[in-house]
Each structure stands twice: as C-alpha cells, then as structure tokens.
Amino acid sequence: MSARNLVVIGVSTGGPLTLKALFRELPALDAAFVVVLHITPQMDYRIAQGLDAVASMPVTLAEDQEFLRSGRIYLAPGGFHLRxxxxxxVVLCEGPRVNYVQPAADVAMLSLTRQLKGKLVGIVLTGMGKDGAEGIRHIKRLGGVTMAQDQQSSTIYGMPKAAADTGAVDFVLPPQKIAAKLKEILDPL
Structure with missing residues (x-):
C-alpha cells in the first residue's frame, strides 16, 4: 500500500540508541518513515538490522527509485543523499556533502512537497551541527507537524537545538513522548 502519510527523521550522534528507543514504542502506523542518519556505507546495513530487531515495522535500506509504502521504515544508505x-x-544521488554529511537530513526534507492528502511530519533527533534545521523550517511551511528531541534526552543537543531555534518546531520532547505524539497523529495499520 503506497504511503499517504510520511514521517522524515534526521539524526546523528547517539542516533541508533535513540531510534531504538523511539521505534520500540511505536506500533505499526499508517505512514512511511524515512530515517536520515549520518552513517557510513560500512555501518548502514548493520544499523538497519539492529532497528529491524526492535521495531514493529520492517526496517530496510532505501533503494533508488523505490516507492514508499505505509508501515515501513526506510534508512537512507551511507554515502548517498536521499531525495x-x-x-x-526514493531518489539516491551522490554529490557534495551538505552540512558536512552525506546523507543529509536537509537534502531529504527540502525535497518534500506539500501533501495533498495525508500528513507530513518532520523530526530532528540528537546530533552535532545543524543538519535538519532548514528542513524543519521547510516542512513547517508546507503545513507539516514538526518535532525535535529535548536537551535532557539528547546525546548531543546540536541538531535538535538548531531546529528548535528556527521557531518552526511544534513539539520538543524525549523519544518516548515523540512516539506518543506520533501515535496521536497517525492511525494504526
């Protein structure tokens, strides 16, 4: 079933543990989840496997030209930008690093267009730097719901702080509360 609802998550340092904490709390939801974690090609498959072990939805590495399906989690592969x-x-492309990283959350988020049907959610979790801040601003302009991880639960409060500082974040929460908010916004499968 193609996805009407879309959740795009940007995350870096401390990401795998934070993502496990988030996905462990979520039932299968009527949305496609795209996760842009700053990772190397050597690590991406192992991280996808680790997330798949705890998530109630299947976790795979996103493939070029693949159509997103509801109730699935797609991890951007290392060494490519995902649009x-x-x-x-999914469109995987090479090209220069953005915010010093590849894949970059901003590249994925800025490729989004206004949803005619369904919901659009942007989330920035723990990490260094400011990747995701421009993307969150863009998602908010498109009418999406935006969230950032709170300082107390972040390994490094760089990316979520940069996102929150844009003034475009609706909710600043720890991973368990982000999961609760997602359950509120999205229907179960």
Missing part, C-alpha cells in the same frame, strides 16, 4: 520525488519515490 523524495513527489513525497513517494
């Missing part, structure tokens, strides 16, 4: 064509189709 979404029409909020539905």
């Amino acid at each position: 979404l064509n029409g909020n539905q189709r």
Whole structure:
C-alpha cells in the first residue's frame, strides 16, 4: 500500500540508541518513515538490522527509485543523499556533502512537497551541527507537524537545538513522548 502519510527523521550522534528507543514504542502506523542518519556505507546495513530487531515495522535500506509504502521504515544508505520525488519515490544521488554529511537530513526534507492528502511530519533527533534545521523550517511551511528531541534526552543537543531555534518546531520532547505524539497523529495499520 503506497504511503499517504510520511514521517522524515534526521539524526546523528547517539542516533541508533535513540531510534531504538523511539521505534520500540511505536506500533505499526499508517505512514512511511524515512530515517536520515549520518552513517557510513560500512555501518548502514548493520544499523538497519539492529532497528529491524526492535521495531514493529520492517526496517530496510532505501533503494533508488523505490516507492514508499505505509508501515515501513526506510534508512537512507551511507554515502548517498536521499531525495523524495513527489513525497513517494526514493531518489539516491551522490554529490557534495551538505552540512558536512552525506546523507543529509536537509537534502531529504527540502525535497518534500506539500501533501495533498495525508500528513507530513518532520523530526530532528540528537546530533552535532545543524543538519535538519532548514528542513524543519521547510516542512513547517508546507503545513507539516514538526518535532525535535529535548536537551535532557539528547546525546548531543546540536541538531535538535538548531531546529528548535528556527521557531518552526511544534513539539520538543524525549523519544518516548515523540512516539506518543506520533501515535496521536497517525492511525494504526
């Protein structure tokens, strides 16, 4: 089933543990989840496997030209930027690093377009730097719901702080409360 609802998550340092804490709390939801974690190609498959072990939705590495499906979690592979064509189709591309990283959350988030149907959610979790801040601003402008991880639960409060500092974040919460908010916004499968 193609995805009407879309959740895009940007995360870096401390990401795998934070993502496990988040996905462990979530039932299968009627949305496609795209996770942009700053990782190397050597680590991406292992991290996807680790998340798949705890998540109630299947976790796979996103593949070029793949159409997003509801109830699935897609991890951007290391060494590529991930863009979404029409909020539905994965486009993997090489190119210069953005915010010193590849994949970059901003690249994925800034590729999004206004949803005609369904919900759009942008989340920035723990990490160094400011990747995701421009993306969160863009998602808010599109009418999406935006969240950032709180300082207390972040390994490094760089990315979530940069996102919150834009003034475009609706909710600043720890991972368990982000999960609760997602359950409120999205229907179960």
